[in-house]
Amino acid sequence: MEKKMALIVDDSSLARMMVRKFFADGFKDWDLLEAKDGEDALAKAQGQSLHLALIDFNMPGMNGIDLAEKLLEKQPGLAIHLVTANIQERMQLRAEAIGIGFIKKPINQEKITAAMQGVAG
Amino acid sequence: MFNEEIQKALMEEFFSENREALDRIEQGLLKLESNPGHKELINAVFRDMHTVKGNCRMMGFPRLEELTHKAETLLDLMRDDHLLMNQEIGSLLFNVLDQVRKTLLEIAQSGSEGNTDYSAIMMRLDQWVPHSQEKGDTAPPVPASPEPAAASPAPTPAAAKTEPTTPAPESPVTAPSDSDASQSSTPMESIRLSLSRLDTLMNQVGELGASFNQLKYVITQKPDHIDQLLEVHGKQIAWLQNEVIKYRLQPIGRIWDQYHRLVRDLAVAVGKKVVLDLIGEETEVDRNVLTSINELLGHLIRNAVDHGIEHPEERTRLGKSPIGRIILKAEQKHGQIFLEIKDDGHGIDPVLVVEKALSTGLITVQQAEEMSETEIFKLIMLPGFSTAKEVSTISGRGTGMDVVQNALSKMGGTISIASTLGTGSTFRMSIPQTMAIVPALLVHESNETFALPQVNVIELVSFYGDEIRNNIEGKMQSPMVRVREKLLPLIPLQRLLIRDGPRRAPQREIERLLAATAVHVAVLHAQEHLFALEVGAILGHSSLLIKPINRIFSHIPILAGTAVMPDGSISFLLNVQALLAGADELG
Numbered sequence: 001m002e003k004k005m006a007l008i009v010d011d012s013s014l015a016r017m018m019v020r021k022f023f024a025d026g027f028k029d030w031d032l033l034e035a036k037d038g039e040d041a042l043a044k045a046q047g048q049s050l051h052l053a054l055i056d057f058n059m060p061g062m063n064g065i066d067l068a069e070k071l072l073e074k075q076p077g078l079a080i081h082l083v084t085a086n087i088q089e090r091m092q093l094r095a096e097a098i099g100i101g102f103i104k105k106p107i108n109q110e111k112i113t114a115a116m117q118g119v120a121g
Numbered sequence: 122m123f124n125e126e127i128q129k130a131l132m133e134e135f136f137s138e139n140r141e142a143l144d145r146i147e148q149g150l151l152k153l154e155s156n157p158g159h160k161e162l163i164n165a166v167f168r169d170m171h172t173v174k175g176n177c178r179m180m181g182f183p184r185l186e187e188l189t190h191k192a193e194t195l196l197d198l199m200r201d202d203h204l205l206m207n208q209e210i211g212s213l214l215f216n217v218l219d220q221v222r223k224t225l226l227e228i229a230q231s232g233s234e235g236n237t238d239y240s241a242i243m244m245r246l247d248q249w250v251p252h253s254q255e256k257g258d259t260a261p262p263v264p265a266s267p268e269p270a271a272a273s274p275a276p277t278p279a280a281a282k283t284e285p286t287t288p289a290p291e292s293p294v295t296a297p298s299d300s301d302a303s304q305s306s307t308p309m310e311s312i313r314l315s316l317s318r319l320d321t322l323m324n325q326v327g328e329l330g331a332s333f334n335q336l337k338y339v340i341t342q343k344p345d346h347i348d349q350l351l352e353v354h355g356k357q358i359a360w361l362q363n364e365v366i367k368y369r370l371q372p373i374g375r376i377w378d379q380y381h382r383l384v385r386d387l388a389v390a391v392g393k394k395v396v397l398d399l400i401g402e403e404t405e406v407d408r409n410v411l412t413s414i415n416e417l418l419g420h421l422i423r424n425a426v427d428h429g430i431e432h433p434e435e436r437t438r439l440g441k442s443p444i445g446r447i448i449l450k451a452e453q454k455h456g457q458i459f460l461e462i463k464d465d466g467h468g469i470d471p472v473l474v475v476e477k478a479l480s481t482g483l484i485t486v487q488q489a490e491e492m493s494e495t496e497i498f499k500l501i502m503l504p505g506f507s508t509a510k511e512v513s514t515i516s517g518r519g520t521g522m523d524v525v526q527n528a529l530s531k532m533g534g535t536i537s538i539a540s541t542l543g544t545g546s547t548f549r550m551s552i553p554q555t556m557a558i559v560p561a562l563l564v565h566e567s568n569e570t571f572a573l574p575q576v577n578v579i580e581l582v583s584f585y586g587d588e589i590r591n592n593i594e595g596k597m598q599s600p601m602v603r604v605r606e607k608l609l610p611l612i613p614l615q616r617l618l619i620r621d622g623p624r625r626a627p628q629r630e631i632e633r634l635l636a637a638t639a640v641h642v643a644v645l646h647a648q649e650h651l652f653a654l655e656v657g658a659i660l661g662h663s664s665l666l667i668k669p670i671n672r673i674f675s676h677i678p679i680l681a682g683t684a685v686m687p688d689g690s691i692s693f694l695l696n697v698q699a700l701l702a703g704a705d706e707l708g
Contacts (some may be wrong), residue, residue: 011168012172013138014131076437090378094385097381099394106178106179
């Protein structure tokens with residue numbers, strides 16, 4: 001079975017490490033791409049066929065929603081979830097209007113599993 | 122949840138990342154003390170604090186999380202310009218740093234965050250944070266609202282800043298201080314006024330009373346001083362008018378917040394992806410106008426999502442981003458509010474519009490052939506017109522763009538539509554900033570006095586004798602006038618005032634003008650168009666209290682409102698855009 005590809009974008013190395021462990025632990029049919037901010041994510045996603053993106057909202061440079069927009073332009077069907085503790089209502093509405101889901105911090109195995117349910121194929 | 126080895130690795134990362142972040146925060150705070158407004162520095166410090174907070178939550182240290190969260194909230198206020206760095210805040214944040222480091226050390230030694238008491242330091246952090254500002258992950262800053270710093274319980278309000286040109290306590294008006302988004306969608310039936318504003322107002326009213334008494338005295342005792350006193354009196358009243366009008370102004374952003382919800386709900390319902398960008402939320406508008414604006418903008422946004430923006434699959438097929446974009450923009454210029462709503466959808470098809478207008482008998486084939494694209498787009502504003510191929514439940518059956526047109530007419534506003542098939546549409550509107558008092562030019566025509574909004578007037582020119590023959594000519598049977606080397610369409614007001622009776626043939630009109638001994642024109646602009654309005658006489662300027670037009674006259678497009686003149690008579694304020702449109706119709 002071909003592996004699926006997930007992208008995690010977070011400026012916290014601890015947060016990335018945590019997600020890396022979750023994937024290594026429980027999602028062995030997934031490859032994980034890690035990026036520390038929006039620019040990094042776009043560069044790393046270039047030419048990749050992604051299935052899932054988990055994006056921190058508050059990052060240096062572009063915020064999570066701006067990055068999601070750019071990723072969607074490249075890959076319209078991509079399942080994207082913003083990982084956030086709490087978010088202003090207007091930002092939440094803005095994200096929902098472009099079809100982005102939410103994962104409430106702190107992230108854990110169950111929440112990632114739930115996000116994977118929405119992935120096509 | 123993980124095995125010991127992984128847990129250990131995570132903790133190592135936790136300590137090392139936090140250590141780096143705390144060091145950067147310290148450096149940043151030191152620099153901020155000498156450079157308090159430095160945006161990038163504040164942002165960087167904020168993000169690092171945010172990271173530390175997130176890390177504490179991830180690894181399960183709730184007390185440290187709460188402390189860093191409060192520090193983050195404070196930094197967020199600074200980021201949004203609600204608070205300016207000062208020594209006191211600096212010391213407080215350094216205290217937080219020390220405390221966090223101490224606790225991290227404790228965690229490293231004992232594995233637990235212990236139970237050190239943070240209540241004192243957290244209370245000090247809370248003091249700077251107005252209750253309504255509590256939030257966590259935050260968005261790009263919302264443009265500064267006129268909420269005065271005085272409303273916040275910050276210990277030194279002077280440290281808070283809004284715009285450099287208007288000190289915070291001067292902000293005249295606030296809506297309910299609770300900035301909860303749901304509040305902004307409810308109509309605002311009351312305003313708050315700072316005491317200092319009210320005192321200033323009281324003083325002025327007091328002086329007005331005093332000068333009235335003086336006036337009474339002078340009229341009977343020293344009649345030759347009347348002019349002087351009347352001038353003072355007039356100035357006082359003008360000041361009061363201006364001041365009170367300011368109280369009525371509200372930032373347009375107050376009604377815009379709800380559009381995010383509108384766009385989101387519509388997008389989800391019809392399966393589209395749409396981004397709404399707002400520009401100029403701080404633009405101030407009369408509260409009365411706000412409700413009408415809300416009605417028409419809501420309609421235009423609904424239309425844009427429903428009919429303008431394509432489905433993601435179609436957009437992708439067309440080589441566009443799957444996400445549609447709607448940009449809503451407001452800007453204030455010369456007492457007018459300019460609103461623009463632009464989408465990158467499929468645009469309006471002029472061929473479809475014409476077909477529809479022909480099939481419903483709105484225009485004749487001959488008219489259709491002569492119409493410009495701009496004129497064709499205007500057709501969608503006519504009652505009952507809808508270009509949507511299928512009836513959509515969301516935009517509502519039968520409520521077309523005429524709703525927008527009506528709302529605009531009520532406000533004395535205008536609209537123009539630009540659209541490129543496949544690329545999108547832009548609706549541009551202009552409306553008066555305030556509906557109460559309008560600076561106007563008074564003119565005389567056909568035994569009546571009319572008022573023209575001063576904002577539309579560019580210049581006044583009178584031609585006498587030979588100047589008339591030298592500067593007025595007929596072109597394609599239409600009178601034209603040369604003003605500053607520019608040939609402008611010359612529209613006689615008297616021609617527009619005839620509603621049903623016989624009009625002169627255009628050629629006769631030119632002959633009448635050329636035979637006149639004097640021709641007075643007001644050069645006017647209606648959005649991008651310039652034209653000259655010929656009037657019987659130019660009377661002068663006046664600020665008029667404009668009231669809505671009586672129902673009996675409301676079907677006459679060139680009339681925008683009524684005003685009571687100094688002698689008690691009534692005159693009409695003219696809608697300049699409608700004058701131009703009316704002239705086009707007459708040919």
